[in-house]
Amino acid sequence: DVKVTQSSRYLVKRTGEKVFLECVQDMDHENMFWYRQDPGLGLRLIYFSYDVKMKEKGDIPEGYSVSREKKERFSLILESASTNQTSMYLCASRILGNTEAFFGQGTRLTVV
């Protein structure tokens, strides 16, 4: 079974903190994605990556950055957390050119 693991299920951080959300997949997938999910807004793409060290902005990249130093790991970084970044964050991975994406269980981040 494909496994996408996010490092934390719940996280509480203070405004202004630098926050790291980690995602690891065990199936050698080239594509990895970060989404945030908010009620009534669906899943919105923050960043994605084709391969190691490759990254592209999605629809809402402001306030976020990413890092992909190894194929299996895709990190989302909140440079200076703000309360409007309180959300559920979902990581996904997919084989290059394939149609099915596999999601992690999500990290519910609260910024206070």
Add this chain to the structure above:
Amino acid sequence: GQSLEQPSEVTAVEGAIVQINCTYQTSGFYGLSWYQQHDGGAPTFLSYNALDGLEETGRFSSFLSRSDSYGYLLLQELQMKDSASYFCAVRSSNYGGSQGNLIFGKGTKLSVKP
């Protein structure tokens, strides 16, 4: 830009049939996917249509009309466990060149009543 429209909520009874529609606007369209998400869970893949027509997988079917930029998910013989949110998603080349990307709609919350 890209946009996907789907109803926000649908209610149906056990044993019934329900259709969830999705209209989309995007360039470089590759195909339309459907995902299911139970409360507190991760989205899971249901189906993918790249060509016009109906794809059937058990009680679930998905349809695509590329000329109409429209698709739907059909759920038959509804069960209580089908209560979940359903998302349509387009794979397009707006982002990511030829590899395509995955952009989601806002989701349809399906409630199945006894």
